[in-house]
Amino acid sequence: MATDTASRIRNNPYFVELEAKRGRFSWWLTAIMLVVYYGFILLVAFAKGFLGIKIYGVITLAFPIGIGVIACAIAITGIYVLRANGEFDALTARIIKGER
């Protein structure tokens, strides 16, 4: 890519918008996943008693929490793909159109 093309796209308002929105969104989702997962790992490492609380028969709190982490991972990828394939790709298409 030529330098002038690069700097032209860099200053394209759609690109600036895409960069700001997607950047914030990506890091938020990443942060949520990190907090949820390492929260879970820290519970496993330091709060075994808490996870061992029985909630239904012999089933402990560890199970819904664990399944919840799995559900959270799937939900994050779903939320990202929904927004990115719609809103973000529409912005990208505008940027590409401007380059033709």
Next chain:
Amino acid sequence: MRGWTRRAAAAALLPMLATPAFAAEGVGQIDISQTNWTAIAMFVFFVLITLGITYWAAKRTRSASAFYTAGGQITGLQNGLAIAGDYMSAASFLGISSLVYNNGFDGLIYSIGFLVGWPIIMALMAERLRNLGRFTFADVVSYRLSSTPTRTLSACGTLVTVAFYLIAQMVGAGQLIKLLSGSLLDYWQAEVLVGILMILYVTFGGMLATTWVQIIKALMLLGGASFMALMVLIYFGFDLGALAAKAVEVHPKHDAIMSPGAFVADPVSTISLGIALMFGTAGLPHILMRFFTVSNQKEARKSVFWATSFIGYFYILTFIIGFGAITLVRTNPQYLDAKGGLLGGANMAAVWLAHAVGGNLLLGFISAVAFATILAVVSGLTLAGASAISHDIFASVISRGRVNEKVEMRASKVATVALGIVAIFLGIAFEKQNVAYMVGLAFAIAASANFPVLITSMYWKGLTTRGAVIGGFLGLVSAVVLTVLSKGIWVTVIGMPAAIFPYDNPALFSMPLAFLATWFFSITDSSVGGKQEADKFEAQYIRSMTGIGAEGASSH
């Protein structure tokens, strides 16, 4: 109550099993592990279908792009299934269900770790990988950095990761085939068979055949596991409480299987494993390569969503299967050896559960699925390894890009055959190792050697070749050395009295070391080359964000 009667019948048979005449025949000969013709028929059927696909794919695999990436024409859903196929290895299926069988809840810690890397890949990497890469992840790393050193690094990281992963798969394959073919095949013959089939798929069919083998196998595995889980649930009247209560009652650890336990004893090992699993996913070469098989970033994102959904669903199934095995396999002497261990080795819980809930037919089907799984995963791994050798080492580093496509493709086929032979020998050498544990090591190496370099190359303008190479190699070497010094190899394999590195997994130390070294040796790099590399970041960044100029993205 069918199961209870069968258990009673099996208990009555037990004295007969212990007769000297039987014992003389060896472990592989106990009633249900005689040559399982159902399994063999289904496996042969799978092999014929996949060889047919390979023949079809071979005619379409005439260019390097077709060989490495199926021409970039795989859809998001297909790629998602294939990624899930790559990821739901025999180690996941047999290893994790056996971890649950032995340790209960602890198995879920592994599953969750395997899954949580995917949202990170989605949010930070998927579209950038697609927009920057062509055939291997080294393409991304070397986009603005000096080609020779960074490709050498990436290829080394790829090959070491692939080697550890391959060992786990090959060992699983050998155990399973030896067990289920009865006297038909020895362990080493099973290894040779897997090696040859894998070589055929990859050399002739390239990525297209490998992808379809993965897709078919993923569907078989999801179908088979769903059916087993359903049978377990039906047995307990869809009452998870009853399943858990029975498991606690019959498991020797009782209540301990319902909460985190001894398997992840010390906090440092737990956190270290967590880091390895989460970030290792984002550094597995055979997974990263799959992002180049789709046409654009939209499809790349869809791939991750489908893959995450299938994998998450599958892990929930393995959990039900593991608990089902505690209640239905652990209590049935038919599946146990004299010491109460599982017949055929520690990883057979899911296989015997298939027999317990569905008789010989389901045992045959699940065994065939497990073979198919291993075959598909080793094919994906071999293709990734061969690509690193032919595309990165041979075409770029040794020949400096001056080879034509035909020569490069021939090199990739030679590399495939060589890797296949190496895999057979590794599989034989590591016969007695625990499968799931080896995969943990592969993830630690991927997290320490490949991930730091890849993510900094995409996100950090200040990264220079010097920083990437020193950081990446330190990550690789420290992960391997710490692994060798930990209990799993130092004590168990080498036979030394005590481990020098006290934790089970090195990632907590080796990954930050890689990042730190990458950062330090980049910021202290005042070379002209380093400055030029920083200047090239902007163009790379814009392409990574928009896909402008990306391979295969120009068609729309």
